[in-house]
Amino acid sequence: MTTLLSSFEARTGAVLDQVPASTPAAVDAACDAAAAAFAPWQAASGAERGALLRALAAALEGDRAELVALADRETALGPIRLNGELDRTAFQLRRFADLAERGEPFAFTDDPAVAGPPPAGHPLMQRWSVPLGPVAMFSASNFPFAFSVLGGDTASALAAGCPVVVKAHSGHLLLSNRVFGLVQGVLVALNLPAGLVSMVQGGGRDIGVRLVRHPAIAAGAFTGSTQGGAALAAEAAARPRPIPFFGELGSVNPVVALPAKLATDGAALAATLAGSITLGCGQFCTNPGVIVLIDELQPGLDTKAINDGFVAQLAEALRPQQPHAMLTTAMRGAFEAGVAHWAAAGAEMLVQDTAAAGQPPRPVLAQVSALDFIARSALREEVFGPSSLIVRAASLAQALQVLQAVGGSLTVTLWGVEQASDAARALVRGAMAIAGRVLFAGVPTGVAVTAAQQHGGPWPSSSRPESTSVGDAAMARFLRPVCLQDAPGWLSARAGQPV
């Protein structure tokens, strides 16, 4: 009997359609097909890899109107955001095409022989990069294009020379199936094996666990909750042959705002921050979930009054915001539970309007002391949705302890360190110690696809903080070095190229 999975209209919860869940045999077949596609794809040139990635970008753009309309029904993210996300997805497919064409996956270190005895003397050595093999890619709920079937994980894995088995997210099943249909068309048109990109779908955790456990799978890439990612990472580590599992997990993204900055720019920053907290209904990995204010007295600044004023400005800017519906009813439930945990842990609720029945959630702002935040782990957990927690620190030292208590975050934002000072240096050090990205202006939502981007921070924000799921370095996750020693001429002459 086939299990059916339902796609829901995000704004109403009504069932849109149903699709069959993948059987265990179908998961295995996808992995076996990926294994069979590995050798020819590993041998493909940068130009061939680039051609596939460009064709996939063009296919997305060619079906834009239908894709965005379908995505909007399943996610409620709205056409402006979804068109922008499709643009970004096509952009990063082409960016990895550029990298493949420029030979980045085939980069090597040449280390000519040095005459003489060891330790200084050594033979000719060349350090090549080789792809790991088939990648199990777990789509995210909150980016139906950019972290889904043809998102950055798939693009970077294909560029690196790895086939991909996509686990579709149950929050946008119809969109995933439509995008996957485009992929299949492109693979046929380019005469590439169908197993190069497969897709599986299922409701519970069984499908994902089976995928991670399959012997042909060489790496996992995941975007989602810390709990879900940790469970799959444990599966990856417990295999007879453990595999790397690149999990981009939960994050609270502290913003530390210094009073001198708030004294001059408070109103504008409050407006910007309110927009960031509610953007996409707060459903971003980089949503600013913790705002640290420092009440320590400073010469010529009534810091407490400034911070109180900023809190009032932020509350005022937040109240009129109209977040759209959340991605799924389960996520809406988790959001409300998370806010309730804050209140139960003693947070002062500053903004908390009750949403009308059947309406999207209202934004939430709460406040706690740094001592409470440090003492109570419930206050440090990510609340995924349009909410933020103000943490009042009595001193710079206490603000640094707040960052330490967070432990790991995708981002930390520092407002007010434009000038060098001991305090500025201490904050930069404290932020760099726990984050993958430190911002000095603006808000953490919005992750540019660039050469220097780092979208992965210390645990619990990532399972592999040395890696990134966004930016050029994302491809490095799926490559491994191999040193060739005394390679014969025919081989060393084509160092880095597929053999």
Add this chain to the structure above:
Amino acid sequence: MTTLLSSFEARTGAVLDQVPASTPAAVDAACDAAAAAFAPWQAASGAERGALLRALAAALEGDRAELVALADRETALGPIRLNGELDRTAFQLRRFADLAERGEPFAFTDDPAVAGPPPAGHPLMQRWSVPLGPVAMFSASNFPFAFSVLGGDTASALAAGCPVVVKAHSGHLLLSNRVFGLVQGVLVALNLPAGLVSMVQGGGRDIGVRLVRHPAIAAGAFTGSTQGGAALAAEAAARPRPIPFFGELGSVNPVVALPAKLATDGAALAATLAGSITLGCGQFCTNPGVIVLIDELQPGLDTKAINDGFVAQLAEALRPQQPHAMLTTAMRGAFEAGVAHWAAAGAEMLVQDTAAAGQPPRPVLAQVSALDFIARSALREEVFGPSSLIVRAASLAQALQVLQAVGGSLTVTLWGVEQASDAARALVRGAMAIAGRVLFAGVPTGVAVTAAQQHGGPWPSSSRPESTSVGDAAMARFLRPVCLQDAPGWLSARAGQPV
């Protein structure tokens, strides 16, 4: 009550002396001291890091005669090898000093702002590297200098900006204490915190587990058995905050020798291989433990006769070899048990002399069919000692299946692929798929410390095959990227430097 650990004379098993085991409180104190030393060491310049590493190298060399004599008593590795290993250890300390002084740990990617809207437009971004924090370093039995207290793990961690807590190996306790005494003297002379390098010692697994579990420890580095490394890697993954664990584990290092090569160079290659198998009593991670011969008929070559001839040459070259004593009686016992497993699994024992009572082990050569090797996992396990297993493959395809059955190895050596051919390419692909280093001449023992070196292969030879414990890239294990977005002028101007 203090637990005493015994140091043994490797050649006789007699107790040399006793040293106290570290208490749990001492382990914690070492980790806490490392945590306290992290901030100042992270802020140290490349010149300061280089000065420490150079002083450590000089201290080793200054105490050479005593160190080598003590190491020889505890390991039986002999003064020639031990002097060479001390040279290598000093060389790699100075090499990481060079890298630190050149600014390698502070390397960054500059990514200037691009005007315009996303996805193409983006702010100024700079990708820095930051050290992870205190490293727990587990010394190896078989390299009392190069993979011990001041070995490559310690050198690369210090260069990266990380304090180190060394777990001394019980096989050379007195040497470890003497080297650690030198370290303490250098730290005092350079006015550096004692916690920058600590040492703990213990007999069972408790000390190591406590070390890996300590909250201050940010990474583990280990050289040893697959079993021991896997257990510690599991501890590292099960922490509340998981940490990376870089384990360089067991490896069988296949040598694939093509008949045409053996037809011309068989005698010389047999002599070289016999030397490699028995070098250091076979106690190298890169010992050639599996020799694959291909009996497939070829025009003009009586392959089976050539291979039989080479086996006879190798047996003849191996029989007169006189390995020295093994490092410990436990390792001697494990060696004999491993050889017994081969015999029990049906291997034909070609060379297996009985050692006289109290004498070092005799070299062992055995032979199996490829089909048996693939079918019986007992034949694929590393036998640490002066031994090798010949695997007779009926075809090139079967030889490739043998490599696949090995699954992961630090090295694969290919003899006879000097000319390009389909067979040569298939072997290169098969070797690169399972190895960290592929050699085309010579033998895998001897691992040069160079820019392109890769000493880490797929599981079970390493827990992190993307990393290396030897060569310049060893330092990358202890660094993590952080992207600074819109960094103010005072900060972006000193990109990469300690803040």
